Amino acid sequence: MTQPTINDVARIAGVSKKTVSRVINRSPLLSDATRTKVEQVIAEIGYVPNPQARALALKRNFLVALVHDGSDPQFALAAQEGMLAALHGSEYALVVRPFEAPADAAASLRLFLEQHRPAGVLLLPPLSENVAVAEMCRQIGVPHMRLAASAQTDAGNAFAANEREAAAGAVGYLIALGHRRIGFVAGPDLDAAAQERELGYLDAMADHDLDRGPALIAGGDFSFESGHAAGKLLLEVSPRPTAIFAASDAMAAGVLHAAREQGLTVPADVSIVGFGDTPLAEQLWPPLTTVRLPAGEMAAAAARRLVGPEQDDGPGTFATEFVARASTSPAPA
Amino acid sequence: MTQPTINDVARIAGVSKKTVSRVINRSPLLSDATRTKVEQVIAEIGYVPNPQARALALKRNFLVALVHDGSDPQFALAAQEGMLAALHGSEYALVVRPFEAPADAAASLRLFLEQHRPAGVLLLPPLSENVAVAEMCRQIGVPHMRLAASAQTDAGNAFAANEREAAAGAVGYLIALGHRRIGFVAGPDLDAAAQERELGYLDAMADHDLDRGPALIAGGDFSFESGHAAGKLLLEVSPRPTAIFAASDAMAAGVLHAAREQGLTVPADVSIVGFGDTPLAEQLWPPLTTVRLPAGEMAAAAARRLVGPEQDDGPGTFATEFVARASTSPAPA
C-alpha cells in the first residue's frame, strides 16, 4: 500500500500534475471547478505531498534545528519548548542537535548542517558566541539565529536578555536586605552568559564598595554537582558569607545542599539566589529566589524569524524578571 | 557559492556520477585507484551529498522522530537524551514532536508522519498504548517502537520496564520500615504507566492486608502542582498517613512542599517516595527515595532498532532499580 503521488491525483482528476501542484500551493489562477475537483480527489485517495521531493525541487527543507552544547539542559529544554510552540501548526519540524565537544564545534556543526540542511538553525550559548560557528553558517548559507546574554553583540540575528543587569539587580536585592558578604558561584569559564552574570555580580558589589575578593567567588559549570562543591567551599570560609548568588538554579540547589549539610538554615543563616527560574526553582524548599530568563519566548521569536517572512519581531532584547521567593531574607544581625 | 553536486565531482574526477555514488555508498566493486581519486576530489571541493535527493531516490529519510504528549517532561527529556546518544555519530537526526491533544492523536500524528516521513518513530506513554496510533503507523508504513510500562503488551516493538513490580517494591520498602498507613498519589487516569504504578501500590498493600481505601489515594497528573494539591489532601486525613508514595518524582516534590507547609518534617513525620529518579530527586532536600526508570537506555535501544539492521537488542524488558535516599525512614512509633 504505497503512498499515492501527484501523478495519481493528476490521472484520476484528469488534469496535469502541474495543475495539482497549483492546487497544493494555493495558486490563485485556477478555476474553482478544477480546484474543487482536484481537492476532492486528494481527499479521496489521501494524498500527501512527498516532502523530500518538495524539498529537492524547492531547494529548501522544512526543518529547523536547535543546537546547543548541553551545558545548561534546563535552559535548552525551555528553548526547545519555545521553538516547538512557535513551530506548532506550521509545516516545519524541529530537529535537536546537542554537541559535546565545543572544540571542533564549527567543523562538526558544519557536517550536521550540510547533512540535513535545515531551513534555519538556532544557536544557544556558548555556541552562539562562537565566531567560527557563525562564519561557517554564513559560508554554507544556513540562516542562523542566536540567543545571547547581552545586546552588545547584536548583529541583527540575535535575541538577548540583559543578563548582566539582571544579575546586578539580584545581587542588589541581597544588598538591600542588608547582606554585605555575598558569595558568587560562577558558570563555565568560556560561557558568555556565565560571564555576564559574573560581571553583574561584580557591578553590584563594586557599586556598594563590598568585598568581592577571590574567597567569595567559586567556579562551577551550571550543574548541581558543581554548585554543591562550590557551596561547600564558600560556606567554609570565615567569616561566612550571609548570602550566595549562583549563576544557575541548579547550582543554587547545590549550594542549598551544602548549606544543609553544614547544618545551616536557609534563609535564616544564609540566603541563596539562583538564576534562570527553571521549574526546579519553585520545587525546592525553600522556594528559590531567582531571575526569570525568557528562554522560551526568545527561542520562539527566533524560530518565527527563521521560518517566517522577513518581518520585524520588534526589538531584539527581552526583559528578565526578578522573582523573590523564600530562599532569601534580611541578613542576620 | 552554491554547494557542489555529484555532477561536479564526477566531472572533475573524470568518472560517471554513478561511480561517485558508488564511492559514497561504499560499494565493494570499485578499483582502489578510482575510489582514491574520487575521494580526493570529494575532499578537495568539500562535497556533501544532498540529503533530500538521497531521500527521494532511496525513498527513505534520515530522520527519527520522538513523539510524546508532554505529560511527563522529565521522562521525555531522558528519552530524548537516550535517543540522541544512540543516534550520535550516525547520519540520522532526531526530530521532536510533542502532542497536546491526545484526542485526535492518530489523525494529527498521521499528518506529521506523512509530512516528514521519518525512518522511524518512538512513541512514549500514554501515546504508546494507543491502539489507533499503532494501527495508523502500520498503515502508513512508518516503523514504530514503543516505550511501555509493562511487558504484557509486547508485540515485538516495545521496550518496557516492569513498573508495577517496581512500584510494589517501593511500597514494600515502606512497609518493611514499619509503615502501615501509606498514601498514594496517582498519575493521569488514562496513562498506562500511571496505572501500572497504582497497581503496584495496590499489590503491595494487599499483600500485607493494609488499608488502601479512597482516603489514601489522591489523583494527580505527574506535575509538581498536582502533587502539591494531592499531598495537601492526603496529609489532612486523620489518622495521617506516615508515608506517601507518588507516581512521579515531580509529584513527590509537591507532596514534600505540602508536608513542609503543614509543619511536618520529612522523613521524621512522613516518609516520601517518588518514581522515576529524575535529576530532581537528588536535588531535593532531603534527597528523594525513588525508583530509577531506565528511560534513556530504553529509548536508546529503541532508536538503535529503528535505524539499525534487524538485529536483536536482547530482551525487551529493562530492569528498574530502587534508590533509597533520605526522604524515607522507619515509621514513627
Add this chain to the structure above:
DNA sequence: TTGTAAGCGTTATCAA
C-alpha cells in the same frame, strides 16, 4: 486557466 518540458541531486537498472 491549463499543460509540456526540463530540471532539482541522488540511486537503480542493465548493459558494456
Add this chain to the structure above:
DNA sequence: TTGATAACGCTTACAA
C-alpha cells in the same frame, strides 16, 4: 569494474 539512462515526486519556466 564502469557508465548511460531512466527513475524518485515535485516545481519552475515557458507555451498554449
